[in-house]
Amino acid sequence: xxxxxxxSVYFQRRKNAGALIVRDAPKFDLESYISNYEDRTRLDRLIxxxxxxTYLSIDAFHAAIAEAKQGKDTDIYMSIxxxxxxxxxxxxxxxxxxxxxxxxxxxxxxxxxxxxHELKQYKxxxxxxxxxxxxxDLGAHYQSIGDFNAAYKAYYKMRxxxxxxxxxxxxxxKLILCSIHQRAWTTVQTHVLKxxxxxxxxxxxxxxxxxxxxxxxxxxxxxxxxxxxxxxFLQTKPEFMTGGPAAGVTWQRALLTGNDIxxxxxxxxxxxxxxxxxxNQVLGSSSFRNFLELEPHIRRAVSLFxxxxxxxxxxxxxxxxxxxxxxxxxxxxxxxxxxxVRRKSIVQYFIPFACVTLEEMGKAFSSGSGVPIEExxxxxxxNGTLNARIDLVNRLLLSPPSHPRQDVHDSxxxxxxxxxxxxxxxxxxLNMLNAGLELRAPKNTNAGAPQMHGGMEGYEEGMAGGxxxxxxxx
Amino acid sequence: xxxxxxxxxxxxxxxxxxxxxxxxxxxxxxxxxxxxxxSIPLATLAKxxxxxxxxxxxxxxxxxxxxxxxxxxxxxxxxxxxxxKIPDAHxxxxxxxxxxxxxxxxxxxxxxxYAGELWRRLLEYIERITRFFRAPLAxxxxxxxxxxxxxxxxxxxxxxxxxxxxLCLEARMYRHALPILDNPISGFPTAxxxxxxxxxxxxxxxxxxxxxxxxxxxxxKIEISHVQEYFLLGAMIYLGLEKYPQARLFLEHVLTxxxxxxxxxxxxxxxxxxxxxxxxxxxxTPESPRxxxxxxxxxLRSTSKPYETVVEIFQNRDMPRLxxxxxxxAELWRNDGNLGLIRTLLRALPRFYILxxxxxxAAIPLPSVARLLNLTxxxxxAYIESLIASGxxxxxxxxxxxxxxxxxxxxxxxxxxDGPLARNESQQLAALVAQMAxxxxxxxxxxxxxxxxxxxxxxxEYNRRRKGKKGGVGGxxxxxxxxxxxxxxxxxxxVGDIGDEDLMGxxx
Numbered sequence: 001x002x003x004x005x006x007x008s009v010y011f012q013r014r015k016n017a018g019a020l021i022v023r024d025a026p027k028f029d030l031e032s033y034i035s036n037y038e039d040r041t042r043l044d045r046l047i048x049x050x051x052x053x054t055y056l057s058i059d060a061f062h063a064a065i066a067e068a069k070q071g072k073d074t075d076i077y078m079s080i081x082x083x084x085x086x087x088x089x090x091x092x093x094x095x096x097x098x099x100x101x102x103x104x105x106x107x108x109x110x111x112x113x114x115x116x117h118e119l120k121q122y123k124x125x126x127x128x129x130x131x132x133x134x135x136x137d138l139g140a141h142y143q144s145i146g147d148f149n150a151a152y153k154a155y156y157k158m159r160x161x162x163x164x165x166x167x168x169x170x171x172x173x174k175l176i177l178c179s180i181h182q183r184a185w186t187t188v189q190t191h192v193l194k195x196x197x198x199x200x201x202x203x204x205x206x207x208x209x210x211x212x213x214x215x216x217x218x219x220x221x222x223x224x225x226x227x228x229x230x231x232x233f234l235q236t237k238p239e240f241m242t243g244g245p246a247a248g249v250t251w252q253r254a255l256l257t258g259n260d261i262x263x264x265x266x267x268x269x270x271x272x273x274x275x276x277x278x279x280n281q282v283l284g285s286s287s288f289r290n291f292l293e294l295e296p297h298i299r300r301a302v303s304l305f306x307x308x309x310x311x312x313x314x315x316x317x318x319x320x321x322x323x324x325x326x327x328x329x330x331x332x333x334x335x336x337x338x339x340x341v342r343r344k345s346i347v348q349y350f351i352p353f354a355c356v357t358l359e360e361m362g363k364a365f366s367s368g369s370g371v372p373i374e375e376x377x378x379x380x381x382x383n384g385t386l387n388a389r390i391d392l393v394n395r396l397l398l399s400p401p402s403h404p405r406q407d408v409h410d411s412x413x414x415x416x417x418x419x420x421x422x423x424x425x426x427x428x429x430l431n432m433l434n435a436g437l438e439l440r441a442p443k444n445t446n447a448g449a450p451q452m453h454g455g456m457e458g459y460e461e462g463m464a465g466g467x468x469x470x471x472x473x474x
Numbered sequence: 475x476x477x478x479x480x481x482x483x484x485x486x487x488x489x490x491x492x493x494x495x496x497x498x499x500x501x502x503x504x505x506x507x508x509x510x511x512x513s514i515p516l517a518t519l520a521k522x523x524x525x526x527x528x529x530x531x532x533x534x535x536x537x538x539x540x541x542x543x544x545x546x547x548x549x550x551x552x553x554x555x556x557x558x559k560i561p562d563a564h565x566x567x568x569x570x571x572x573x574x575x576x577x578x579x580x581x582x583x584x585x586x587x588y589a590g591e592l593w594r595r596l597l598e599y600i601e602r603i604t605r606f607f608r609a610p611l612a613x614x615x616x617x618x619x620x621x622x623x624x625x626x627x628x629x630x631x632x633x634x635x636x637x638x639x640x641l642c643l644e645a646r647m648y649r650h651a652l653p654i655l656d657n658p659i660s661g662f663p664t665a666x667x668x669x670x671x672x673x674x675x676x677x678x679x680x681x682x683x684x685x686x687x688x689x690x691x692x693x694x695k696i697e698i699s700h701v702q703e704y705f706l707l708g709a710m711i712y713l714g715l716e717k718y719p720q721a722r723l724f725l726e727h728v729l730t731x732x733x734x735x736x737x738x739x740x741x742x743x744x745x746x747x748x749x750x751x752x753x754x755x756x757x758x759t760p761e762s763p764r765x766x767x768x769x770x771x772x773x774l775r776s777t778s779k780p781y782e783t784v785v786e787i788f789q790n791r792d793m794p795r796l797x798x799x800x801x802x803x804a805e806l807w808r809n810d811g812n813l814g815l816i817r818t819l820l821r822a823l824p825r826f827y828i829l830x831x832x833x834x835x836a837a838i839p840l841p842s843v844a845r846l847l848n849l850t851x852x853x854x855x856a857y858i859e860s861l862i863a864s865g866x867x868x869x870x871x872x873x874x875x876x877x878x879x880x881x882x883x884x885x886x887x888x889x890x891x892d893g894p895l896a897r898n899e900s901q902q903l904a905a906l907v908a909q910m911a912x913x914x915x916x917x918x919x920x921x922x923x924x925x926x927x928x929x930x931x932x933x934x935e936y937n938r939r940r941k942g943k944k945g946g947v948g949g950x951x952x953x954x955x956x957x958x959x960x961x962x963x964x965x966x967x968x969v970g971d972i973g974d975e976d977l978m979g980x981x982x
Contacts, residue, residue, distance in 0.1 A: 401887065425723070425763055436664070440734050
């Protein structure tokens with residue numbers, strides 16, 4: 001079955017385009033996994049799995065079609081059906097339900113008209129609160145049909161009619177969710193900052209802060225700033241998992257679950273922090289512990305890293321690679337994060353040693369890709385990640401010997417020499433200026449060249465006439 | 475005759491009197507003595523010598539130096555009146571030449587400060603003889619010794635410097651130019667500043683430009699083109715001796731010479747050589763010194779495109795392209811006189827490959843190096859051995875005991891105590907001390923330059939205005955007071971830093 005799917009038109013095309021295809025079965029159960037999510041992110045995640053996993057593709061698309069049919073977004077329904085058709089053309093669900101589409105489009109049209117008409121009325125009445133709510137309704141409507149651009153605009157129009165910091169915070173939260181769906185990560189960051197600068201009531205703040213740090217972490221991770229992402233995720237309070245809806249959205253279901261926070265935060269921290277930081281800020285953090293409890297293997301990986309069992313740590317991560325490759329936000333970052341963890345492990349592993357045999361290194365960090373460890377090490381040395389040198393003859397990795405006294409002397413000599421060089425240049429120039437020696441345009445421009453060769457005249461000619469030698473009198 | 479002799483011998487006073495003589499008094503005496511000398515007709519001096527050859531025997535060149543030089547010049551003059559050819563008696567190793575050379579190495583340099591023009595003409599005459607008889611081996615060391623006799627630092631650029639360097643270059647006696655070239659130039663013959671302290675030439679001056687002035691006659695008029703030529707020719711000599719860092723400094727002197735947005739032909743030539751030399755030293759396009767006039771630099775760049783291309787290819791370590799480019803431009807390099815340098819560059823490319831390897835590897839079998847360099851193992855072996863021998867590579871070739879195992883190239887890092895380039899504690903100390911001495915020497919030059927700048931009209935004007943602004947009473951003439959205010963200038967900040975912090979701190 002899986003083989004058939006891999007041979008299907010859709011996956012062949014993906015393969016040719018060099019896109020990611022996951023062939024192994026993940027550890028999770030699709031149904032229980034997806035039941036944690038609702039709304040748009042549920043659809044997004046199903047589509048991601050359907051598009052990449054040959055193992056779960058059909059199940060995921062079936063679930064996605066059922067989900068899409070409950071919603072109002074006809075475009076995404078058509079594209080899902082299109083994908084499914086390329087994978088299993090004979091599947092009954094792969095025939096688009098055009099009647100439903102037509103009916104939905106009519107409904108949507110009527111709804112849009114109604115909402116816009118209402119908004120116009122509110123505007124005529126000049127009641128701020130009504131206008132704000134009218135815009136909000138319109139935004140929500142656009143969001144539900146998948147037109148995030150229009151939704152963003154509608155939400156943004158609420159700005160002028162907000163009367164309290166709470167209103168602004170709610171609006172910004174909606175804009176954040178909208179931007180996340182659009183994958184506009186920098187906008188997410190600006191809106192997070194905007195809410196943070198508002199003076200909210202303590203209770204609102206306690207409710208919104210965890211959401212903000214989760215969103216910020218996601219935005220940093222998506223843009224590849226793993227260290228900042230880790231910091232943001234680690235600051236996320238456990239209230240995130242239990243908090244009620246904010247701005248009409250249940251964030252722990254509509255965007256990220258507590259499990260996601262644990263995985264994202266743990267991986268980003270592993271990729272970017274050193275052992276002491278991991279120990280203090282990840283394992284030792286009382287708030288992040290709540291998240292880690294949901295994903296014990298991440299906790300295990302971090303503690304393995306901290307106790308210098310690097311190969312076991314890498315193995316643990318490796319066993320979950322498939323799962324993470326099927327995560328909608330993590331997908332593109334698995335390779336760089338794993339690579340960073342691996343490189344860090346190698347560096348950390350090597351710190352206590354003066355020399356290690358390459359064989360030993362290869363054993364400790366066996367790579368699945370079949371690239372010999374020494375090539376990896378050469379790359380790391382050349383781009384400055386690993387401060388070591390390789391002895392190809394005895395097949396050793398050597399730590400650089402340090403000669404602090406000699407080094408200080410050398411650097412002093414070097415600096416003094418460069419000072420001397422510059423000083424001499426400047427001093428001579430200054431003296432020349434002082435002596436009125438300056439090259440001026442245009443009379444002297446060509447004076448140099450003939451002079452140059454003047455000195456090379458033939459030997460025998462000598463100086464012209466001895467009569468030049470005269471006594472000076474007075 | 476006897477009158478003349480006694481007049482000639484009237485100066486200097488005997489050693490005892492001389493030691494108690496103040497500078498100012500000495501100055502007065504020597505000037506009146508010069509007047510006496512000048513009043514003796516040339517013919518008398520020359521004839522007296524010509525007939526009996528007595529005067530030169532009578533005078534001690536190391537004591538009666540002034541009189542001696544007057545007599546010498548008179549004799550040269552007399553011979554040149556007779557014929558335009560140089561008399562055979564003046565040929566190197568002839569009797570007259572011996573007197574000349576004896577005089578130049580033993581004369582009293584203080585007295586020579588007062589006979590600048592005669593001194594210069596004498597040197598020019600020796601240069602003429604050297605060229606005429608094609609005897610550079612006799613002439614060049616003599617001129618060098620004479621230059622050093624007059625001013626052991628040779629820090630003031632005179633026309634004699636330039637003539638000497640030209641001569642060395644023509645005769646291909648590069649090494650003989652080093653004693654002069656290695657001394658930094660700290661000043662130029664300028665009009666003497668009135669009112670400066672210690673103005674008499676015979677006083678103890680830290681820099682020779684205090685008494686080599688535009689009026690002292692030690693030098694012909696020095697123009698900017700002479701300065702540039704001196705440094706360009708000097709750089710060529712350094713290049714000939716493969717002393718690249720020094721060559722680079724000299725070329726940068728040419729490039730940074732003050733220019734009002736224009737460049738001379740010599741600057742173009744210097745720029746091209748400088749690109750190549752910088753590349754040889756650093757392996758990449760060198761960073762231009764900050765004091766280069768930017769519009770002049772633009773002109774230089776636009777005229778040297780082929781050179782910039784070569785350096786860029788070098789930087790990418792692209793051997794085949796470099797070879798192709800060098801071959802394509804062979805005519806150009808030859809016409810510019812840079813073919814040798816370009817060839818050196820071509821040979822230097824693999825060196826940078828190997829230096830890069832030393833950052834990654836501690837030891838690597840020779841066959842692997844050869845493969846990376848695209849050379850046969852034996853070629854690679856020879857090349858690496860030459861690099862190690864020339865001190866470019868801190869490494870060693872090891873031969874394993876097993877008969878069929880390949881030889882191994884082992885790298886050492888800069889501070890390693892067991893590498894071939896390792897320096898022991900005392901060598902290191904010597905290097906630091908030498909650097910410190912150079913720095914102190916520079917500090918002296920900075921002080922002298924500072925003093926000279928304080929005496930300029932502009933600075934005095936500036937100070938007067940500044941004082942006026944403050945509403946102070948002080949007039950403009952109080953140079954000494956102003957100088958103190960200007961103390962946190964070059965001398966104390968820049969050089970003080972090098973000397974005190976960078977070197978002294980490390981010696982503890």
